[in-house]
Amino acid sequence: xxxxxxxxxxxxxxxxxxxxxxxxxxxxxxxxxxxxxxxxxxxxxxxxxxxxxxxxxxxxxxxxxxxxxxxxxxxxxxxxxxxxxxxxxxxxxxxxxxxxxxxxxxxxxxxxxxxxxxxxxxxxxxxxxxxxxxxxxxxxxxxxxxxxxxxxxxxxxxxxxxxxxxxxxxxxxxxxxxxxxxxxxxxxxxxxxxxxxxxxxxxxxxxxxxxxxxxxxxxxxxxxxxxxxxxxxxxxxxxxxxxxxxxxxxxxxxxxxxxxxxxxxxxxxxxxxxxxxxxxxxxxxxxxxxxxxxxxxxxxxxxxx
Numbered sequence: 001x002x003x004x005x006x007x008x009x010x011x012x013x014x015x016x017x018x019x020x021x022x023x024x025x026x027x028x029x030x031x032x033x034x035x036x037x038x039x040x041x042x043x044x045x046x047x048x049x050x051x052x053x054x055x056x057x058x059x060x061x062x063x064x065x066x067x068x069x070x071x072x073x074x075x076x077x078x079x080x081x082x083x084x085x086x087x088x089x090x091x092x093x094x095x096x097x098x099x100x101x102x103x104x105x106x107x108x109x110x111x112x113x114x115x116x117x118x119x120x121x122x123x124x125x126x127x128x129x130x131x132x133x134x135x136x137x138x139x140x141x142x143x144x145x146x147x148x149x150x151x152x153x154x155x156x157x158x159x160x161x162x163x164x165x166x167x168x169x170x171x172x173x174x175x176x177x178x179x180x181x182x183x184x185x186x187x188x189x190x191x192x193x194x195x196x197x198x199x200x201x202x203x204x205x206x207x208x209x210x211x212x213x214x215x216x217x218x219x220x221x222x223x224x225x226x227x228x229x230x231x232x233x234x235x236x237x238x239x240x241x242x243x244x245x246x247x248x249x250x251x252x253x254x255x256x257x258x259x260x261x262x263x264x265x266x267x268x269x270x271x272x273x274x275x276x277x278x279x280x281x282x283x284x285x286x287x288x289x290x291x292x293x294x295x296x297x298x299x300x301x302x303x304x305x
Contacts, residue, residue, distance in 0.1 A: 008292050012285040019281040020071075024064050027270040035268075037080045071278070077271035081264065086275045089260060094279075096166065096256035097249070101241045103172045104179030105234060112184045113230065116191025117223060123196055131192075135185040143244065147178045147251045164253040175252040182244055183237040190233055194226030232294040239284035 027033075034050040035042075042050075051057040055066065070077065076086035119131035154174065155163035161174050198204060199222050207217050242257075249258035257276055264272035 005293065008289050012289055015285055016278075016282060019278060020068060021064075023274045023277040023281075024067065027273055028060060033080065033268060033270045067274070076275040079264075079269055079272050081267045081269040081272070086271050089272060090257065090275060090279060093255060093257045093260050096254060097242060097245050097258060100172055100175055100179065100245055100249070100254065100256060101238055103176030104241045105183065105238050107177050107180035108183040108187055108237065109230075109234060111180065112187035113191050113223075115184075116188045117195055117218065117226075119188070119192045120195030120199065120226075121218065128192075131188070135188045138181045139185040141181065143178055143182060144247055144251055146181055147175070147248065150174055150178060151251075166254055171252075171254070175248045175254060178251075179241050179244065179248050183234075183241060186233065186237065187230055190230050191226060194229055195222055198222040198226045232291040235287045235291040235294070239287040242283055243280050 033054070034047045034056050037050050037054070048057075055063060058066075067077070074087070076090070078084065079086050079089060082089060115131050115134065119128045122128045151163045151174065154160050162171050163174065165171055199218075204217060204222055245256060245258035246261050247258070248254070249256045250262045253259070257280070261273060261276040263269070264276070
């Protein structure tokens, strides 16, 4: 188990370093940060002075290693747009994005688990095909399109839920529901396949032979064992949701990390973009490592893979 953890940790560090290189390179390819800071009315002398002030006149490898060294010390730089430390911006916005991701994951589990169980109990029937059609629609529908439909239907016409901002907890419901649809198909299919395997196992046949009720067999025995892998995959899906929050937060005007990234990209605020990309990558890597460890704990055969 220790070797398994060590291999996964080394892989996570390598992925993190790759993200560092790619995020730094893409922000430099996108344009000159000095021009973005100086503004359209700045003279060549102003732009040159800004380059010197921010160290942008140095060679790119030197800029990269300077930035990596600062990140290692916990210094994420200073925002060009907001004129304050990037760490302060992230500290203020991160709770909103995490809350949105957890709400979305909660919706996904509440919808996917029951539907997956129903599909497994009616395998091969029209009910099963209807449930899988729901999964297909959830996978095929663009999140921004679903967001617009829910805004028009539940927000503007019925006025059940707010369509922007987070004045209270209800502000997370619509964006959380939209975010959940990206995770529902995978969770639903995994629940369905796990339930089908569980229902055909020997211990379920033994439970039937003992005369246990159908509800007890399904909920206490089959569903409990089928849900274990789903919990591990749910951690990975949470990472996907946090990464996909950029679109959702922009549509619903939620001041989280995603909206901060969109603002920073549109204004070429590269220190913020680099920090947000790095943070989301680290969170995703950590969640993936947690899922791998949980899967290995549930299935010892994976430890040798």
